[in-house]
Amino acid sequence: xRIISLAPNVTEILFALGLxxxxxxxxxxxxxxxxxxxxxxxSGFGTPNVETLLSLSPTLVVASGLxxxxxxxxxxxxxARVLDVQPSGFISDFPAMFEAVRQIxxxxxxxxxxxKLIATMQGELNAIASRFxxxxxxxxxxxxxxxxxxxxxxSGAGSFIDDLIHRGGGRNVAHEIEGGYPRIDPEKxxxxxxxxxxVAHADRPGEAVERLTKRIxxxxxxxxxxxxxxxxxxADLLFRPGPRLVEGVKALAERLHPSLPTP
Numbered sequence: 001x002r003i004i005s006l007a008p009n010v011t012e013i014l015f016a017l018g019l020x021x022x023x024x025x026x027x028x029x030x031x032x033x034x035x036x037x038x039x040x041x042x043s044g045f046g047t048p049n050v051e052t053l054l055s056l057s058p059t060l061v062v063a064s065g066l067x068x069x070x071x072x073x074x075x076x077x078x079x080a081r082v083l084d085v086q087p088s089g090f091i092s093d094f095p096a097m098f099e100a101v102r103q104i105x106x107x108x109x110x111x112x113x114x115x116k117l118i119a120t121m122q123g124e125l126n127a128i129a130s131r132f133x134x135x136x137x138x139x140x141x142x143x144x145x146x147x148x149x150x151x152x153x154x155s156g157a158g159s160f161i162d163d164l165i166h167r168g169g170g171r172n173v174a175h176e177i178e179g180g181y182p183r184i185d186p187e188k189x190x191x192x193x194x195x196x197x198x199v200a201h202a203d204r205p206g207e208a209v210e211r212l213t214k215r216i217x218x219x220x221x222x223x224x225x226x227x228x229x230x231x232x233x234x235a236d237l238l239f240r241p242g243p244r245l246v247e248g249v250k251a252l253a254e255r256l257h258p259s260l261p262t263p
Contacts, residue, residue, distance in 0.1 A: 001108065002057060006048055007064035009242035010085065011036050013101055014062070016117055016243040017110045024056045032236065032244070054078055062104060064241075083107050092180070093163035094125065097241045117243065124246045125167060128253055131260050132169045141256050143170040144194035144223070147239075148201060151183045160241050168252030169260075170196065190217040196256060197223040198230045200239055205232035230255055 004025035005011040011030040014023055020035055025042040040056065043049040050071065053061070061075050063084045072082045085100035098118045105114025132140070143165050147153045155161035156177035165172045173192040174182070199208040208231040213219045223229060233255070237248035253260075 002059045003108070004042060004048075004053060004056060004058040004061045004080075005030060006042070006061065006066070008032070008236075009097075009100075009240050010062045010064050010104070012240070012242035012244060013104050014108075017101075017105060017108065017113045019108055019110065022108075024058060025053060050074060060107060062107070064100070081107065092158050093160050094121075094167070094245070097160065097245065098122075100241075101243075121243065121246050125249065128167060128246075128249055131253065131257065135169065137171070140169055140171045141195035141228075142173050142192070143196045143198060143256070144173050144189055144192060145198045146200060147181060152186055152189075153181055153183050156180060156182050160245070161239065164238060164245065164249055164252065167249045169256045170252070186215055187217065190221060193221055194223050195226075196228045196230060197221075198233075198238070198252075200235050207231070 001019075001022045002024045003014060003019060003022045005014055005023060006027060008027065008030045011023065011026050012032055014020065015033055015035070020033075023036075023039055025048075026036055026039045027048070028041045028044060030036045030039070040052075042053045042056070048071070053075070058075075058080045060081045060083065063082070065086045066072060066084055072084070075082050083103060085103050086096075098121070101114045101118055102111075105111045145155050145161055145165070147155060154174045155172065156174045156179050158178065159180040162172045162175055173189075173194050174184070177184075197208075197212065208229045209224065209227055212221075212224050212229065218224050230252075233248065233251045237244050237251060
């Protein structure tokens with residue numbers, strides 16, 4: 001096989017299934033594992049350079065949402081198979097991510113490896129969940145996730161980040177909003193008054209508290225007042241729906257509930 005990956009999470013899944021040596025092209029955002037850095041780039045996430053892509057003579061192209069759906073027809077005309085593991089728009093939760101692993105396993109003849117990977121991840125998630133079986137809902141901290149700050153964007157119901165927060169022992173304050181990644185008014189966050197804020201973008205660790213304190217009304221938010229700002233977990237562990245997402249749940253659970261025993 002000659003496989004091209006058009007998304008970082010796809011690249012990580014392919015490597016986890018033992019297919020690293022079959023990958024001939026990746027995006028410029030595929031940075032894990034380190035071996036991915038030695039594979040030829042075919043341009044941006046979801047928007048590959050068609051000429052470069054075709055020059056690599058792929059037999060299988062795996063995407064996670066194509067920005068240009070007509071590209072699939074071009075690829076198929078060249079003789080390549082095309083698999084888009086999130087044709088409905090985005091991977092919304094762990095079951096959807098597991099389904100992506102199954103599809104990639106089936107398309108590459110690695111169905112058994114895919115089943116083992118899913119079973120391992122599910123076992124780890126079950127172990128994490130066991131930490132929270134005795135917690136009442138009010139004991140779960142209320143969490144706000146800042147994906148972008150201009151405009152202010154978060155993760156609502158129907159996003160895998162919403163699922164991740166719940167599995168990590170928290171309550172997403174934006175769960176009341178339908179739609180994966182809505183823009184919101186900063187005053188809404190003041191009204192929510194979250195206990196914890198996760199910052200997903202490019203602050204240096206420790207800098208977010210000072211920046212958030214300067215926003216009108218935010219100094220009185222519980223998370224800011226108590227300095228419960230999480231800006232030092234690798235964003236790829238929290239926001240890339242691939243095999244390492246379980247590590248993100250573990251890291252988040254440790255930060256949200258540091259006094260609880262580890263599984």
